[in-house]
Amino acid sequence: MNVDRNDNVAQQEDDAVQAYAPKSFLRLTERHSPGYLLAVIVGSIIAVDLFVLTILHAFNGLSATAEILTGTFVTALVLTPLLYLLAFYPLANEIRARRRMEEELKKLATTDNLTKLSNRAKFYEVIDREVERFKRHNQPLSLLLFDIDDFKTINDTHGHNVGDEVLKSLTRLVAAQLREIDYFVRWGGDEFIIVAPDTGIDKAAALAERARKVVEAHTFQTAGRFTLSFSVTQFKAGDTVDSFLKRADRGLYRAKEAGKNRVEECR
Numbered sequence: 001m002n003v004d005r006n007d008n009v010a011q012q013e014d015d016a017v018q019a020y021a022p023k024s025f026l027r028l029t030e031r032h033s034p035g036y037l038l039a040v041i042v043g044s045i046i047a048v049d050l051f052v053l054t055i056l057h058a059f060n061g062l063s064a065t066a067e068i069l070t071g072t073f074v075t076a077l078v079l080t081p082l083l084y085l086l087a088f089y090p091l092a093n094e095i096r097a098r099r100r101m102e103e104e105l106k107k108l109a110t111t112d113n114l115t116k117l118s119n120r121a122k123f124y125e126v127i128d129r130e131v132e133r134f135k136r137h138n139q140p141l142s143l144l145l146f147d148i149d150d151f152k153t154i155n156d157t158h159g160h161n162v163g164d165e166v167l168k169s170l171t172r173l174v175a176a177q178l179r180e181i182d183y184f185v186r187w188g189g190d191e192f193i194i195v196a197p198d199t200g201i202d203k204a205a206a207l208a209e210r211a212r213k214v215v216e217a218h219t220f221q222t223a224g225r226f227t228l229s230f231s232v233t234q235f236k237a238g239d240t241v242d243s244f245l246k247r248a249d250r251g252l253y254r255a256k257e258a259g260k261n262r263v264e265e266c267r
Contacts, residue, residue, distance in 0.1 A: 117171055120187065123185040127244075130197050134235055140235075142196040143232070143234075146212075148226055149226060149261055150226065151226075171192070174194075174214075177207065177210050181197050193248075194207070201267060208232050230264065231263075233247045248266060251266035
């Protein structure tokens with residue numbers, strides 16, 4: 001298992017989000033856009049009225065004209081908010097659309113396309129946060145790493161389409177055994193990770209054993225029955241994310257060497 005972080009994932013997410021700019025805002029600031037022309041016209045009316053009214057007031061003359069201009073000035077002031085609202089309404093709609101687009105892009109960037117589980121990018125976001133919680137509050141943190149025993153045989157015998165359906169069915173079956181606080185991640189291929197916050201290794205091992213038994217007893221469409229091998233470990237003082245993952249990886253190797261279909265605890 002490769003435990004190196006893919007630094008390009010976060011950058012790709014940022015690039016995708018930034019590529020979608022609020023075009024309405026750009027149009028409103030162009031010299032020939034309706035919003036820009038409206039602002040110039042209303043501003044000009046108010047400025048001219050203020051200037052003329054000031055002159056008339058200085059010379060105490062043309063009271064009728066002054067009343068007309070005063071009415072025009074007041075009307076402009078009253079209409080200005082409404083006109084600006086009408087001008088900037090498309091911008092407000094596009095900002096909302098942009099936010100929805102950003103949320104969707106972020107979701108796509110952190111979700112596995114096949115299983116709809118979190119992907120590696122999301123895993124690193126979660127594990128970094130949970131490690132910080134461990135350091136601040138000394139709350140237990142465990143990790144379960146598992147894969148399908150002899151998954152290659154399933155693909156070779158039934159084809160990759162069946163293999164994909166197996167992965168989707170498996171994730172639903174395992175997810176039903178998890179708690180709300182757990183994070184379920186597709187690590188790659190048929191390897192999966194469960195991040196278990198506030199959980200010591202004994203409880204994590206019990207969770208792994210429960211999932212292992214459920215899958216062992218289940219008959220999958222076309223593929224029939226198969227088993228899982230688990231490695232379970234708990235974050236320790238002095239650990240890094242990489243050392244945490246490597247210890248889990250070694251445990252999974254031992255589970256395979258010991259005959260598969262088992263839970264290996266890495267203390």
